[in-house]
Amino acid sequence: MAPNNQNTKSNKKKAQKEPSAQELWETFPEALRRAIQENSMTQFDEAVKNVFTETPEILRKQCIQAGFLNEGTGNFSTLEDIKSQDMLSHFETNSALLEQLSELQGSTEPFLTEHPHMAAEHTVNWLTIAALSSAIDKNEEKLAALSEKCVVFQLFLASATGQKQFFKKFEVSENLDEVKAFKSRMRSRAQAKGEKPEKINLNQGTVDSRQFLEELKQLENLKKTEFAVQNYNKLVIRGDRMVKEFLIENPELLTEEAIKYLRILADTYSKDLNAKKCTDVSKKLTYILHFLTKKMTVAEYFVDLLAADSVKEYNDIWLVELRKMKQMMVDYKKARNPE
Structure with a gap:
């Protein structure tokens, strides 16, 4: 029995060491990224041969496991494709929980305790677009509730503290200011989209991933601009x-x-x-x-x-x-x- 236990532990360690798609992508040289983006097996093989001469099979296996290479068809997926697929899978699998979260009143701590897997970047993305939809509809009550949930999830994911410690520390002025700033960004983006803006349908199976990711990009740019302006003003004084x-x-x-x-x-x-x-x-x-x-x-x-x-x-x-x-x-x- 002992050897089997040791093998199990060894396999777990190996599984834990497998890099994520993001981590793997960051190690790729430009030639390899270009081969994947252009869906070229010839360029891929050439890049592997030139750069990864010692471990080409290991790299190919990692690309298959991370989703960059479909072993059956020989087609490639870019990092954005993989993120998009993961995001849509999260939305589809957890559609009922996402709707429940959006309607939740009060603290999100019990929800996270019961559904810890929902503390994920894709949940933040879904809440962000739901908040933008509320801003477009000028539903201030729902915008306020969704904004707080989104900031809670963002800060929780960035926090190294445990769940109970985090929720005790959340109600401080700095975090509440971030909620206000988040609501402001949603209103600004809703206004920028025009009088009759096109909303993203968040219902199961109807999300346009490209439109969704583009909207998130625009909101992230707005956040960066807002942060920069705050620092410009700090510089002046x-x-x-x-x-x-x-x-x-x-x-x-x-x-x-x-x-x-x-x-x-x-x-x-x-x-x-x-x-x-x-x-x-x-x-x-x-x-x-x-x-x-x-x-x-x-x-x-x-x-x-x-x-x-x-x-x-x-x-x-x-x-x-x-x-x-x-x-x-x-x-x-x-x-x-x-x-």
């Missing part, structure tokens, strides 16, 4: 001494998109004839404009900024920006008080 640390911690702000947003902000402050805020914006705008002329990291940039030549470059850019904002304020003032 930072004092001069805190700008360096803030930009080192948030290097993603040093982009052309940030420049566009700060210019819009500068225009708004110019209309209000608020010289102090225009000056604050111009300083932060100059950091980004100056940084983008350099080929270095943020930390290296701030070291470089200690040099006299770099300081002169910064000041030259800043003076140009200040003159622009001063001229905008003059123009807006004239427009208000024409002679």
